[in-house]
Amino acid sequence: MNAGFRRILEKQEEQPTFPTFTKGQRVSVMLEKRESLTAPPLRYSEADLLSQMEKYGLGTPATRAEIIERLVETETVERKNGRFYPTSKGKQLIELVNEELKSPQLTARWEKQLEAIARGNGNPKAFLRNIRKQTDRLVAEIKQSERTYRPHNLTGSMCPECGSFLKERVTKEGRMLVCSNMTCRFRKRKDPKLSHRRCPQCKKRMEIHEGKAGIYFQCRPCNVIEKAEEQKKTKLGQKERALLRKYSAENDSFSTSLGDLLKQALDKKKN
Structure with missing residues (x-):
């Protein structure tokens, strides 16, 4: 065992002392029972997500923050005290989609293929052909599944334009009521x-x-x-203020509006 810095400082570690026992000796023992719960790991912060996205090759340095904001805007995750928590919509999405879509390796593989195409080492036509084929297969698997999506934010209010249920969405401007019908554009402010x-x-x-x-x-x-206030007062420039003082002093009974003062100045020049 290396003493390390204690050897340099000439300090000795105090050794704990234990009582000596003999065979067959009876001793009294005091036990204490404690009940505690294990704490779950902390949720990801934005720095944690950016680090994981960089680790798996998801997005680019210019698009990773935008991807996170898109997740928040679509109510897949929500921010709480600087941490991200999955919403009811996000949990349902994870349960509904294919296992392949949940894996970051799929997106990372696409990102590498796109990077190769950008450098001139890939075939863009073959890439699009494979993407379409793979997308059709993944969508077909989801459609054939018995699981269904239940909107978590449906309200009891009806859309006045198409009669569909209204959904409640949380936006930067507050809570909004939007129509659940994708073809209908009705929306109104709740807050x-x-x-x-x-x-x-x-x-x-x-x-x-x-x-x-x-x-x-x-x-x-x-x-x-x-x-x-009904109207904001217009700020007058230096010339307008001088004109106002000049002609207001000459004729106190004259209107003091800027338009009337300008008219008075022009009439004076003509004369």
Whole structure:
């Protein structure tokens, strides 16, 4: 056994001492029972996913982050505290698809073939022909399966345009209700739209609504309502401000609008 740094520092490790026992000696033992649960491994973070995608050759450095965002947008996975968790839709997808599609080796093999084509070492026609053939086989296997997909986000509301059920989707702008019929484009907002105006009390973004009196902002927790300004005041340039001061001083009874002042200036030049 090598002492390592202890030899340099002239330190000796203290050896534990044990009592001596004789054969047939009776000893008292105290046992303590503890109950604990094993913790599951942590879910992948974005850095973990990028590392795994690089390991298996999935995507390129320019497209890997976009692929992850696409998974979030399609509600296959969701972010929670910087970690990715599969949604109900994602779990069903894993159960429905072929084992071959679940393997990262399939996509990695396609990526290598595409890279070879880009370098001029592959046959693009043969690649597309094989892809179509393989895709037809994989889709046919899924169609023949007895398993069915059940939308996890169907609501009890009906689409006013085609009569199909509406689905609830979580987007960057809040929750949206979209038609489950792929040919129908109906969608409406479920959550109120947030504005950039901050509540004067809690400083959170206020909701924006349009009522009979016009557009107004509301903070529900604080019960604060503010009416939106009808028109924003136009900023005047340096020349316009000088013109306003000049002709306003000459004729206080004259209209002070910029258009009237310009008209007055032109009339004065003609005279």
